[in-house]
Amino acid sequence: MNVETLKETFYTLVSPDIPNDWDVEEAVENLASLDEEKCRSALNQVQVIWPVSHSLCFDYLKTVTSALDCFAADNLSEWVNSTLDQYEKQGLRAAQRYMADVEGNFLCPLRGESGVPFKRVHGRLLPYLRGLSGSSLELAPHDVVYTDSSTVYVPHEITLFTDDADNIFFYKLIVTYQWAFIACSSYTVAESAGSNRQGQDSSTEELWLQGFIDSFPDPRLAGDLYHLLETIRVTTFLESELPGLMRRKRSLSDQQQSRGLPLSVTSEPVCRLRDFFHAADNRSADTSLHERCLALAERHRTHARSAMDSARLTRTLYRIMDEEAVEYTPVEPLLYQGVMRLDGVRHARSQRLEQSRELFVDALATLLLQQGQAGSTAVAEQPPEGPGAAPDKEGVAVVVDARQQDALTASDSTVVITIDNEKVQLNDELQRLASSIISDLGYFPEQYVSSAVGRAGKGYAPFPAGANEEGPELTGPVIYDEWDYRRNDFRKKWCNVLEKPIPLTRSSFYPLTLQKYHGQIHRLRYQFELMRTSERFIRRQRDGDDIDLDALIESLADSRAGLAPSDRLFIRLRRDERDIAVLFLVDMSNSTQGWVNEAIKESLVLLCEALEVVGDRYGIYGFSGMRRLRTDFFHIKHLDEPYDELVKQRISSIAPREYTRMGPALRHATTLLDRVDSRLRLLVTLSDGKPEDYDDYKGEYAIEDTRHALIEAKAAGIHPFCITVDRHAQEYIGHMYGSVNYIQIDDVKKLPHRMPEIYRVLTN
C-alpha cells in the first residue's frame, strides 16, 4: 500500500476524529514497507488503540513494523492487549517502554523463559502470609527486600532459577523469612519491657534497636552484624516451625551451588559470618579468631532465645573485630534476608499504634459505658501509676497486667485490666487490640486505659463504627473495568462509580401521585397481598403432617375391593416463601426530561406501595454521569432501609441529569446485590433509550459493554430485566438483555399502570 492509501484508511478508522495530517503521515510511513496482509492486520489494531490513547496509537504505528519482524501477525492482537494493559496500569511511558523491547517483554514470557513475576504469585502468597501471621499483613513488590512490619516487600520478579517452581519457592522463602523477622520481634526488640515507659509519647518513640545500633562507632557494621545474627536465630526458629520449607531450601541450595548462583542465594547464614572477617584473614591469617567467632555464631544458632541474645553477641563480635582492627567492607545480605529498614519499621509501628490506640480507647470506653463503670469518679488523663497502686479516691487507679502465655510470640498474651480495684473483663476485640499493642511496644501503656476511662466518664458517645449507619454505603470512588468488544478484553480500571446522596428538592409530587392513583393503589395492595408467603395443603403425599381422609377412604375401599391401595395418604403443608431481593436501577439521563421522568417516578411510587405489602426486599438507585471517571450512583433506598418519609422525598427528587453510561452502573448494582443472600435476586433497569455517554461510549461499544455487564450479573446469579420506553428498542435491546428479559412500553403514560403488573409476573 502506498502512503496515500494508508492515510486514507487511517482517517476512516479513526473518524470522526481528524488528527493532524503530518502526524498521520509520519506514523503510517513505516507501514508502507510491509506487505499487504501484515499492513491490514497492523491497521486493524488502530481501532482498538485509538480510543484509549491517540499518542499511544501513533507510537504503535511507529514500532509495529519492527515488532512484526519478531513475531507472526497472529500474535499481534495479544501484543497490543499487553501493551494496553501496561498503559492502563502505568501510563504512556510504561507502554512505550514495553513496546520498545519486544523480545524481552513479550516473546520471552510467551515462551515461558523469563522468571516469575510478582503478579503471578501474589494471589497465593498473600493468603499464605496472612495465614502464617494470623494478621492482615500486606505484600507488595519493591526493588529491595525488606519489611516494615506492616508490609512485606518482595522483588518485582525472580529469575534466579530455570524452573518456575523454584522461583515461586524462592518467593515463598523470602516472604516466610520476612514474616519470621516480624514474628520473632527482631526489629521491635526492647531491652526490658517497661523500663522507660513513663512520660513518653509512645507513638513517636524511637526504636530501642535504632539507639542500640547508633551507639556503635560504626553503626553500619553493628547493624549488619545484628541482622545476620537475627537471621541465624530466625533460621533456627523456622527449622522447628516450618521443617518442610527448610528442607526444600537446603535441597535447593545443594542443587544450585554448582550452577554458579550468587552466594547470597545459596549460602547458609552462619557461613556468611566468615565474610565479615575476610579482610582480617588476608592480613594476619589468624584462623583462631575466625574459628572463635564461628563457634560463637554456632552456639548462637542453637542457643539463642530472643533478639536480646543477638544484640549481646553483636556487642561481643563488634568488640572482637574492633580489637583485631578488622576493616569492614560491607557484606551483601542474603537475598531472602533482605535489608533492615528501621525507619520504615518505626513509621509503620507508629501508624499502627495510632490506629490501635484510637480503636482501643474507643472500644474500652464503650465497654465501660455499657458496664456503667465510668461513674462520676473518672478524670481524664490521670498520670499512670505502677502496678499494684492503691486506689485513689479522686482519680483512677489503673493496673494493667499482661500475662505472657507463650514466650515465643507476644501475640498469645492475656491482658487483665483493673480499674479502681475492679477487674474489667475485656472482650475478644479488646484482647486482640491489646496484644497487638503489646507486640509493638513490648508493654501496655496505662495511659490508654485512663483516657478510655476519661472518655467514658465524660459520657462521649462511642464513635460511629462505619462511615454511614444507613447501610452499605461505599466511600470513595469504586473502580470498574469496562468491556471493549474490539479488543475482546477489558479496559482495566476504566470507570469510576461514585455513590452519592440525591440532592433533595421540595415538591408536592408524592401526595399528588397518591391522590391520582388512589384507586389503583388500593387494588394493587389487594393483589400483592395475595402474593405474600403462600401456604397451601398438598394432598395425596407419601408422608406429611396429617392424614388425607379422602385418600384414606379411597385406599380402604380399594383394598376391600381387592385393588392395590395407594400409599399416598397424607396431607402436607407447603410454604412457598418469597425470598426475593430486587434492585431498581433508574436511568436519570437528560433524555428522560419531561413525561418519562414523571412516569418513572410515579411507577416507583406505585411499586413501593405494592412492595411494602408483599414484603420483598427492594432497593432503588439512580444513575447518571459524564465520562468514564464519573458515573454518579444516587442512593434512593438501600435494600433493607425502611420505606419512610425520607425515601419518599428522594423519589420525588429524581430528576434528569447527564448521560447514560450503563455498564459501570450495572456493575456497581451487581456488586451491591452480590452481597445479598436471597433465593431470587432481580436487577430491574428502568430506561428510556440506548446507553450513551459524552465520550466514545456510544453505539456498538456501549451496547457491547452493557451486554457484557449484564452477562457478568447473570454469572453472579442475578437476573437482570429491563423496562424501556424507547420506541426503537427492538434494534438493540434483545441483543443486550436476551429476548425474554425486557419489556417495551410504547406509551409512557401506561408505565405506572404496567410496572407493578410486570413485577408481579416476574416474581411469580
Added chain:
Amino acid sequence: MKRNMRLEEHRIEQEPFYMPLGPEVKLAEAAYITGLPILLKGPTGCGKTRFMQYMAWKLDRPLITVSCHDDLSTSDLVGRYLIRAGEAVWTDGPLTLAVRSGAICYLDEIVEARKDTTVVIHPLADDRRELPIEKRGELLVAPPEFMLAVSYNPGYQSVIKDLKPSTRQRFVALAFDYPGADAEAEIVARESGISDSLARSLVKLAAMTRGLKDSGLPEGASTRLLIQAGKLMENGIDVRTACNNAVTEALTDDRELLQAIDEMVSSVF
C-alpha cells in the same frame, strides 16, 4: 416395649473421649439438675456434638439427636399419625420420645430449621417444661431427667439464619471454640492415633488456615478435619496427600486459596 427398644439404641455405652477446656461440664450438669435447656455455639468441628455425647454418657441418659434442616416440620419433631394395616396409628417424633422417656434431645444446627418449627420447643424450654401435642389433645410434662440442648454455628452470619431472641433467651449458652494448641494436638493425637509431633504440625497448619478469615476463607480447618487427616496418615497415606485431601480440598474451591494452603502444607511438613 417397642418404644424402649428404640430408646436403648440411643444410649451411649462407652465413655466418649472428651477433653474439658473450661467449666462447660460443670455448667451443663448444673443446668441438667435445675432443668434448664442449653445452647451450644461454636464453629464447625470443634466438639459440640462430642460434648453432648459425653454429657449423655455422664448423666446416663439416652441422647436423641435431630439434625435440623429447612424442611423440618413440627410433625417431624412432635410426631404424626401413620396408617398401618388400615388403621391410623400415632407415632411419636424424636422430641416427644425424648420428653416421654426423659432423654436428652439435641437439636443440631437449630438455625437451619424454619422459625415456625423452632417455636414448638418454646414451652419446653422455659419453666413450664411441657410439650402440647395438639393432634392428640395431649399435654406432656417433661420429667426431671429430660434435657433439651440445641447447637448452632455463629460463623454463618446471615440475617435470615439467626435465632429469634425469644428462642435464644430461653437457654443457658455455652460457647465452644477450637482448643489451644497443646490441647488440640493432644486431642488430634488421641483420636487419630498419630504421633504427638505430627499432631502438633497439623495443629500449626490449622492455626494458619484460621488466619485466612480476611482472605476469603470464612472458617479455617476444624479439629475434626485434623483428626480426619490424621486418620488417613495413620492408614498409610503419606502426609502431603492426606493434608491435601482431608484439609486443603475440604476447605475451599478457590484456586488461589488452594495454592496458598498448599504452600502452608509444604512449609509445615
